[in-house]
Amino acid sequence: MAGRELDESDIRERPSRRGTRPRTKQRPAHEDALPGRVTAVDRGRYTLLLDEDGSDERVVLAMKARExxxxxxxxxxQVDVVGDTSGDEGSLxxxxxxxxxxxxxxxxxDDTDPYERIVVANADQLVIVTALAQPEPRTGFIDRAVVAAYDAGMDVLLCLTKADLASPDVLRDxxxxxxxRVVVTRREQPDAASGASAIDGVDALRAAVAGRVSxxxxxxxxGKSTLVNALVPGTGRATGHVNDVTGRGRHTSTSAVALRLPVPDAGLPAGGRRxxxxxxPGIRSFGLAHVDVARVLSAFEDLDAVAVERCPRGCTHLAGAPDCALDAWVEEAPDDATRDAREARLTSFRRLVEARAAGDRD
Incomplete structure (x- = not known):
């Protein structure tokens, strides 16, 4: 081999590992895809309800397409699915x-984390469940949940549980x-015959969530899982207890699950929906790094109108903000009653904005 001259026949090209098919950005249209609602997510598998309230309603297990x-x-x-949508055991x-x-x-x-976590999609209202005692209510958490709901364009309902242990008046005010909107529930004494305990006030909660996604x-x-079991009998959501030392509860839900409310005894009205x-899952912190103060302000229509017209650009609207027009708007009230009402609105708004900026420390 020494001194041998090489020619073109001695050159060997390594075969390409890429396929010979041309790349394309076109994707299948999936015109035969069926619509469904995601009711649960578990480690890359999604539980869907297809043909909701239809003649062929069924539960389907699905995976996410690579595209x-x-x-x-x-x-x-709300998603579109293809493949085996029969819902039979073992189908995907x-x-x-x-x-x-x-x-x-x-x-x-937290408030410095740039990564947003989506809790749920397509909900109409956020029901913030707060115990009046055992564990003690944390207004900082409630404020931050209210801010997140307003940012999402959702209505807010505050459900105060365990009113048999403490008064709801302070939080209601x-x-x-x-x-x-505020609803209050309390635990009643267990029935002597069955030993089961009822929840007073659950009918008001049932009326507030009827026909909506909450x-x-x-x-x-x-007491969140206890309320779910009362609203959707037979669900069997696990209920926990509060640690006497830490004052905190034990997680009993590990992932979000959508449960459909039963049809009332009187049936649904024409055009109504279940x-x-x-x-x-129970959470201990609610970061708001993704929330813009302007979105919170938009939930207060009277304050928003004043701020848009009279506040300087970049105004934080907090107490002491230079040239903020909201304080002047309070002082311009025509009478004491109006001034008190305006001041209460401004104080409430600033409390929420401060919760956005301060972190959940309460």
Whole structure:
């Protein structure tokens, strides 16, 4: 081989590892895809309800199609699926599209975390479940949940549980002035014959969630799963207890699950729809790094109108902000009653904005 001259026949090209098919950005149209609602997510598998309230309603297990990339599928999403949509045991469909979301409830781990976590999609209202005692209520958490709901364009309902242990008056007076509806529940004495305990006030909660998609959010141990079991009998959501030392509850829900409310005894009115409740895992913090103060202000229409017209650009609207017109608007009230009402609204708004900026320390 020494001194041998090489020619073209001695050159060997390594075969390409890429396929010979030309690349294309075109994707299948999936015109035969069926619509469904995501009711649960568990380690890359999605439980869907197809043909909701139709003649062929069925539960289907699905995976996410590769073409969706990193797009997250969350509880409450409306999706299109193809493949084996029979719902038979062992079948697996494929999610190929996520419909545009009407609302998105988000949170971050803390106020410095840039990564948003979607809690649920397409919900109408956020039900903040708070115990009046055991564990003690944390207004900082409630404020931040209210901010997140307003940012998502959702209504807010505050459900105060365990009113048999403490009065709801302070929290009711704190949140009703900012447009938060409040319902109160209390545990009754167990029935002597069956030993089962009832919840007084659950009918008001049932009326508030009827025909709507409602997200139940709260700390562990506040009675959230107990309410779900009362609203959707037979669900069997696990209930926990509060640690006597730490004052905190134990997680009993590990992932968000959408549960459909039963049809009332009187039936649905013409054109009516059955409601849903989405039970979420108990959480201990609610970061708001993704929330813009302007979105919070938009929930206070009277303050928003003044701020847009009279506040300087970049105004934080907090107490002491230079040239903020909201304080002058309070002082311009024509009488004492109007001034008190305006001041209460401004105080409530600033409390929420300060909760956005300060972190959940309460």
């Amino acid at each position: 969706l990339g990193r797009d997250r599928v969350v509880c409450g999403d 469909a494929r999610i190929v599209r996520i419909a545009e979301r009407r609302t998105v409830l988000r949170r971050t781990a 704190l949140y009703e002035p900012i447009g938060v 997200v139940l959010l709260g700390h562990s141990g506040v 409601g849903w409740v989405i039970d979420t």
